[in-house]
Amino acid sequence: MTEITKTKIFGRELCWMYPVENQGRGLPHIHLLLTMFDINKVTSSEDVEKRGISARIPDKDIDKDLFDLVKKFMIHGPCGDLNPNCPCMEEKEVNGKKIRICSKGYPKPFQEETVVLENGQALHARPRDKKIVEVFVSGKRFELHNRWVVPHNPYLLKKFRCHINVEKVNSVTSVKYLHKYVHKLPDRATMNYEEKIDHDEIKEYIDSTVCLSSGGRVENIRIPNI
Template identity: 45%
Template sequence: MTCNPSWPEIQEHLQPMEEVQNRPDLVSRVFRAKVEEIKTDIQKRNIFGKVAAIMYTVEFHKRGLPHAHFLIILMDGYKLLTPEAYDKIVCAELPDPHIDHDLYKLVTKHKIHGPCGYLNPSNSCMQKQGKCKFKYPKELTEQTTKGKNSYPLYKRPKMITPIKVKGHNIDNSWIVPYNPYLLKKFGCHMNVEICSDIKAVKYIYKYICKGHDKIAFSVNNNDTNIEIDEIKEYQSARWVSPSEAAWRLLAFAISEMTPSVCQLQFHLDGQQFVSFKNNQTVDQIINNPMIKKRC
């Protein structure tokens, strides 16, 4: 789920001639409210079914917009095990504008990837091999099937008349999977996937827990006569955007896990870790009732 700078909650609070990037505090407050609302939808309203566990982490793009990654684990009676169950949650095709024009506008605005590949070889998602790292365009198929070592292959029927986006003809192979209810409610880029394979599950856990962004930089002297040791001067630092700085100053949660998992220390009898102040004597430490209790 990625923050949409055009949300009315953001736009209506901007001063005349003020731009969104100048208000990281406003962006953070609105996005946090949206995150809390989607948590309510998932955990209390059970839009996907009863939830056994949920975890999420909030990250920030280099340009500053926040986004959140959610991992939802459903209870046994609500797990999505068949292609028919996948189709009730995830859609990957362009809706009929005559049936639902609002959803059609949202999909064309937020849920079309790129285009990249042969249509736009210079797109940011293109790798050195000349392929999209997100594997677009996707395969067109008339029905949803389970993928091999990947996410499901969602239903993407062939379109009679492609639509024009950014000067290119686009069909269902470029649609990012979405949930119609969430897309219409939140009006932002929100990629919804089913984790149907163990490799996809392992990747999702790794991605959510990957930690903060880092950058590499070096400081060089302008004097050309001085020999520069690039390895010695190399530095690794943390990257903090304005939105992340505002988010942390407002003390908003970066991540959450329900039910929570706590790390417990195991030790042999009398070999637990003991903390004490420098000015305490050995007798004071030994006679400390809290330390005896932890033994």
């Protein structure tokens, strides 16, 4: 948070909020929502570029380090026809037919320039250039281009050297999404057991709470807040 609240790489923030989530066997991560003062709000394609939000493969000859980081941390998939078994794939019904598509919308369409729509959504520039990255999945080699790049901020990516997705949002659904995580409880399961006795109508319930191993470790080692 120092880079955002002290260094102010995105400008002066009005407020911010984030929940900490432990997912599967991974380390804790956050979903951070920044609300900027009017003077620093991102309202145009030029603002998106000024904030350094990119969805492009960097030039390997100009910045080899950034290229390697994007390749390692900010490439989605591959999924779809290239890898139908990717975890992001989900089944949806389209025109009465069930198909499997990426739940994150990848690969994104090519986009020569960044465009901000009337509803505030940003379509990041993903030009049809010759830049590619090579990735291997289950021994298979794939050449991926800008359609597979997750939006990011090069400065944050080079500083922290990990996956950091940075995007412009302009919808109340973003707040609702984060509140879902703020109020999210540990996994719970309800079990119902019925005895086959005609006159006994009592139902026994077991309400159990499951604490994942990663969540337990967070409590034990007391990871400091950001």
